[in-house]
Amino acid sequence: xxxxxxxxxxxxxxxxxxxxxxxxxxxxxxxxxxxxxxxxxxxxxxxxxxxxxxxxxxxxxxxxxxxxxxxxxxxxxxxxxxxxxxxxxxxxxxxxxxxxxxxxxxxxxxxxxxxxxxxxxxxxxxxxxxxxxxxxxxxxxxxxxxxxxxxxxxxxxxxxxxxxxxxxxxxxxxxxxxxxxxxxxxxxxxxxxxxxxxxxxxxxxxxxxxxxxxxxxxxxxxxxxxxxxxxxxxxxxxxxxxxxxxxxxxxxxxxxxxxxxxxxxxxxxxxxxxxxxxxxxxxxxxxxxxxxxxxxxxxxxxxxxxxxxxxxxxxxxxxxxxxxxxxxxxxxxxxxxxxxxxxxxxxxxxxxxxxxxxxxxxxxxxxxxxxxxxxxxxxxxxxxxxxxxxxxxxxxxxxxxxxxxxxxxxxxxxxxxxxxxxxxxxxxxxxxxxxxxxxxxxxxxxxxxxxxxxxxxxxxxxxxxxxxxxxxxxxxxxxxxxxxxxxxxxxxxxxxxxxxxx
Amino acid sequence: xxxxxxxxxxxxxxxxxxxxxxxxxxxxxxxxxxxxxxxxxxxxxxxxxxxxxxxxxxxxxxxxxxxxxxxxxxxxxxxxxxxxxxxxxxxxxxxxxxxxxxxxxxxxxxxxxxxxxxxxxxxxxxxxxxxxxxxxx
Numbered sequence: 031x032x033x034x035x036x037x038x039x040x041x042x043x044x045x046x047x048x049x050x051x052x053x054x055x056x057x058x059x060x061x062x063x064x065x066x067x068x069x070x071x072x073x074x075x076x077x078x079x080x081x082x083x084x085x086x087x088x089x090x091x092x093x094x095x096x097x098x099x100x101x102x103x104x105x106x107x108x109x110x111x112x113x114x115x116x117x118x119x120x121x122x123x124x125x126x127x128x129x130x131x132x133x134x135x136x137x138x139x140x141x142x143x144x145x146x147x148x149x150x151x152x153x154x155x156x157x158x159x160x161x162x163x164x165x166x167x168x169x170x171x172x173x174x175x176x177x178x179x180x181x182x183x184x185x186x187x188x189x190x191x192x193x194x195x196x197x198x199x200x201x202x203x204x205x206x207x208x209x210x211x212x213x214x215x216x217x218x219x220x221x222x223x224x225x226x227x228x229x230x231x232x233x234x235x236x237x238x239x240x241x242x243x244x245x246x247x248x249x250x251x252x253x254x255x256x257x258x259x260x261x262x263x264x265x266x267x268x269x270x271x272x273x274x275x276x277x278x279x280x281x282x283x284x285x286x287x288x289x290x291x292x293x294x295x296x297x298x299x300x301x302x303x304x305x306x307x308x309x310x311x312x313x314x315x316x317x318x319x320x321x322x323x324x325x326x327x328x329x330x331x332x333x334x335x336x337x338x339x340x341x342x343x344x345x346x347x348x349x350x351x352x353x354x355x356x357x358x359x360x361x362x363x364x365x366x367x368x369x370x371x372x373x374x375x376x377x378x379x380x381x382x383x384x385x386x387x388x389x390x391x392x393x394x395x396x397x398x399x400x401x402x403x404x405x406x407x408x409x410x411x412x413x414x415x416x417x418x419x420x421x422x423x424x425x426x427x428x429x430x431x432x433x434x435x436x437x438x439x440x441x442x443x444x445x446x447x448x449x450x451x452x453x454x455x456x457x458x459x460x461x462x463x464x465x466x467x468x469x470x471x472x473x474x475x476x477x478x479x480x481x482x483x484x485x486x487x488x489x490x491x492x493x494x495x496x497x498x499x500x501x502x503x504x505x506x507x508x509x510x511x512x513x514x515x516x517x518x519x520x521x522x523x524x525x526x527x528x529x530x531x532x
Numbered sequence: 533x534x535x536x537x538x539x540x541x542x543x544x545x546x547x548x549x550x551x552x553x554x555x556x557x558x559x560x561x562x563x564x565x566x567x568x569x570x571x572x573x574x575x576x577x578x579x580x581x582x583x584x585x586x587x588x589x590x591x592x593x594x595x596x597x598x599x600x601x602x603x604x605x606x607x608x609x610x611x612x613x614x615x616x617x618x619x620x621x622x623x624x625x626x627x628x629x630x631x632x633x634x635x636x637x638x639x640x641x642x643x644x645x646x647x648x649x650x651x652x653x654x655x656x657x658x659x660x661x662x663x664x665x666x667x668x669x
Contacts, residue, residue, distance in 0.1 A: 033623070034617050034623060034624065041614055041624075044610055045610065048603050048610055051602065051603035051606070052607075054599075090623050090624070091623050092624055092625045093624075093625040093626050094616075094626040
């Protein structure tokens with residue numbers, strides 16, 4: 031059993047989603063099972079994480095087929111860290127979903143599909159087979175499409191169609207890239223591909239497949255010219271759904287890029303220039319987009335795009351310092367982006383709108399809650415002891431060492447623009463007096479909720495804020511972890527040896 | 533489409549098609565076929581009945597909502613997938629087989645139950661889709 035520990039998160043989520051399908055109409059029971067199940071999944075993820083942390087990379091050969099032939103699940107440090115973060119975000123969002131998502135949506139199997147989404151995410155992080163990665167991406171797309179369109183409002187369907195069309199297109203490009211790669215090396219196991227691609231003589235085709243992968247994953251992770259689906263769709267579903275999308279869906283694209291470009295196409299000079307250019311443009315366009323938005327949710331969405339650029343740029347530099355920064359930023363970003371969308375959901379519940387022009391006076395009415403919300407917002411900027419600060423040191427240091435001053439400038443620009451926008455958001459939403467507007471009447475406001483219901487809104491935010499504070503104040507541990515992952519990624523022989531048992 | 537020919541033919545075809553679907557399910561171990569195709573054939577049997585005798589009668593034959601078959605099938609497939617982990621200390625999805633084959637069915641092992649799970653999921657999902665569409669038309 032102990033060898034199988036890394037796939038237990040998959041087993042737990044799969045079991046939960048099937049169990050929830052049996053109780054299709056019993057909503058209260060579904061809520062309890064989902065929250066308890068996510069707590070169990072969190073425990074399993076912590077167990078798997080500590081096991082891999084102490085014993086090194088674990089692999090599971092499904093079907094007992096030896097490595098290059100069968101599908102392997104590889105639990106290296108990067109994968110189990112992301113599984114742990116998924117479990118943390120999933121736990122928080124499932125609690126947040128219980129009251130904030132209305133019954134009309136929950137009735138259509140919301141929780142079951144939610145667990146399928148988490149299953150897909152965990153699978154994508156753990157698989158060591160590139161075609162299997164494609165399959166997990168499909169599971170993620172299908173379940174996220176259900177979650178984004180559940181409820182069937184007009185604006186939602188419009189967002190869902192854009193989301194689905196472009197992500198489906200991305201999958202097609204991913205599949206094409208897979209075909210080209212398979213034609214070149216004749217294997218699908220990522221470790222095996224990594225060995226065999228060095229022997230391929232036709233480097234043009236290798237680069238073509240690399241660019242195809244970049245486009246496919248680039249659409250999914252919303253990098254510069256390919257991000258237009260994200261602002262068009264992420265604000266339409268309920269905040270709980272947006273939170274899990276914001277925290278994890280784009281990051282799974284970033285994860286795939288990290289995996290592919292460290293393991294298979296490491297250190298190609300053409301790709302370095304391409305990735306750096308895209309990263310700089312992504313930071314710039316995301317930041318500029320965030321400045322002009324007036325809806326809180328849309329501001330946060332452009333921040334997702336802006337901060338993806340930080341990670342892609344760090345990946346392009348491809349040094350250990352830069353990779354440590356990327357991993358640290360990824361850890362920080364998953365928690366913080368999930369939390370930001372939960373916060374926008376709470377603000378919506380308090381005031382009935384997320385438009386900055388109509389909001390105001392939050393600090394006067396809810397001082398304690400405002401202070402709670404201030405921590406993630408300040409962490410996002412990277413005010414020194416908080417979590418956003420530490421990865422930026424590594425990234426800035428790495429860009430300076432590599433003499434990539436454009437990226438250096440983009441990092442400073444991205445941080446500054448985040449500061450400006452958050453300052454604007456803080457003064458508009460929290461400090462400004464409440465403007466005279468008519469509030470919708472048929473709306474259950476936050477202060478009309480019972481204590482237990484209020485708890486389901488505040489606890490997830492407090493929980494994620496606590497994790498953020500740990501990332502900030504326990505930065506030493508996270509930095510050690512990130513450096514270990516970075517070393518494993520740069521020296522990919524460790525991964526290959528573990529998978530192929532050489 | 534309530535013609536006498538279709539009506540009398542479908543009453544004979546329903547059991548034959550269902551038997552045929554089970555045959556395809558079992559033969560899938562060694563020859564083309566298996567759970568997916570078998571499930572489609574079984575679903576077609578009910579769809580044909582719905583065409584000739586009306587949707588309500590087809591639903592009466594089924595006795596329960598076809599959507600219920602989906603979680604049942606998924607659960608069977610899931611249990612067969614993790615059974616090697618629980619029973620034999622092997623990685624998941626490894627086929628574990630009983631020693632002695634049983635006459636008509638052949639060798640019994642966890643892949644057979646996986647196939648039965650797929651069979652039920654395919655029947656459940658395709659019938660749910662078709663019944664829902666024909667209700668709303």
